[in-house]
Amino acid sequence: MLKIAPSLLSADMARLAEAVESIASSADYVHCDVMDGHFVPNLTFGAPVVGAVKKVSSLPLDVHLMIEHPGRWIKDYLDAGLDSEDFLTFHVEAEFDPEAIISRIRQTGVRPGIAIKPNTSFEQFEGLIELVDQVLIMTVEPGFGGQKFMHDMLTKVKMTRQMSKLVVIGIDGGIDKNTAHLAVEAGADLLIAGSAIFGHSDPQSAIAEIRRSIGE
Ligand code: DX5
Ligand code: ZN
Numbered sequence: 001m002l003k004i005a006p007s008l009l010s011a012d013m014a015r016l017a018e019a020v021e022s023i024a025s026s027a028d029y030v031h032c033d034v035m036d037g038h039f040v041p042n043l044t045f046g047a048p049v050v051g052a053v054k055k056v057s058s059l060p061l062d063v064h065l066m067i068e069h070p071g072r073w074i075k076d077y078l079d080a081g082l083d084s085e086d087f088l089t090f091h092v093e094a095e096f097d098p099e100a101i102i103s104r105i106r107q108t109g110v111r112p113g114i115a116i117k118p119n120t121s122f123e124q125f126e127g128l129i130e131l132v133d134q135v136l137i138m139t140v141e142p143g144f145g146g147q148k149f150m151h152d153m154l155t156k157v158k159m160t161r162q163m164s165k166l167v168v169i170g171i172d173g174g175i176d177k178n179t180a181h182l183a184v185e186a187g188a189d190l191l192i193a194g195s196a197i198f199g200h201s202d203p204q205s206a207i208a209e210i211r212r213s214i215g216e
Contacts, residue, residue, distance in 0.1 A: 002184060002216060003028035004207055005062045005170070007194035008053070009044065010145045016049070017056045019198060026207045029062040029087070031172075031192045036067035039094055040143035047073065051080030060085035062134075062192070064115060064172065066142045070094050071101045074108065082110045089113030089136050089170075092125050102131045113170070117142060118150055122159045129163050134190065139183070140173030145194040149174025154186040161187025177213040184214050 004027050011019035020030055032050050037043035054061055063077065063086065070090035077088055088110045092098045098114065105112035113134030116125055118141060129135055137156050140147035150173070160169055171188040176196035183191060191210065200206035 001189065002211075002214065003168075003190045004210060005029035005031040005190055005192045006197040006203065006207070007031040007033055007145065007172075007192055008198070009033040010194035010198035012198075013045075016053055019203075020053060020057045020059070022203045023197065023207065024058050026204050027059060027197075029190070030057050030059050031062045031064060031194075033194075034063065034065045034067055035143065039068045039091065040066045042143045047076035047080040050077065050082075054081040054086075060087075062087045062170070062190070063089065064136060064192075065090040065094075066115075068094055071104065074101070074104055078108045078110065082108075084109045084111065087111045087113045087134050087168075089115050089134055091115045091117060091142070092120065092128065093117065098128060099131065102128065106131075113168075115142075115172075116156065118153060122156050126159075126163060129160060129167055132167065134168040134170050135160050136170035136172055136190075136192070137188070138172050139175070139179075142173075146199070147174055149176075149179040149182075151182065154182060157183065157186035157188050175210070177209045180210050181214045 035044040111133040115136040170190040171183040172192040175193040197206045
């Protein structure tokens, strides 16, 4: 089953509740990009805003942490209201012991995920695949919306799918009606899209266009 997660990074930050409402009937998750200005050269929002979004969202959240030391913040996201329907995903390079962070997230009942930057090789995360609910493969350098899809990353998607039929493979960066089918053919089943959806005058029809482009 293919799922779509619009990224709030491209939404109007003063109107997040309206953005969530605008996609509630056609998307599957709400993707929240947390950036700390250190792990990536951009700054967005943290647990208080994620908690506020959680309160107004009928859809589960796909929380993508682009921050250093994500382990320090797990409790804040739990206190913000994340539950067993939501993903909490961190970048494998952001902690010395990613396995420990995965099991701590698992213990809270939230679904753990790992995110993979373009320069991170398959070998660096293959041992973690069976421990997580999502592998989020980045097809742009993390930090900004509206960048060009990196086709080379599809090899990692295929290798991850070969390793596990069950894990959710998220694909994040440059996804639109022209690239979505490439991601799906490689084995991705969660399409994350920011500018293609919230940069569109009608986010709902943007989602419909993406679904049509992959024959749904
Ligand atoms: C980038 C973020 C993405 C971003 C994608 O670091 O992780 O989720 O919103 O934006 P688009 O879809 O515009 O490439
Ligand atoms: Zn993201």
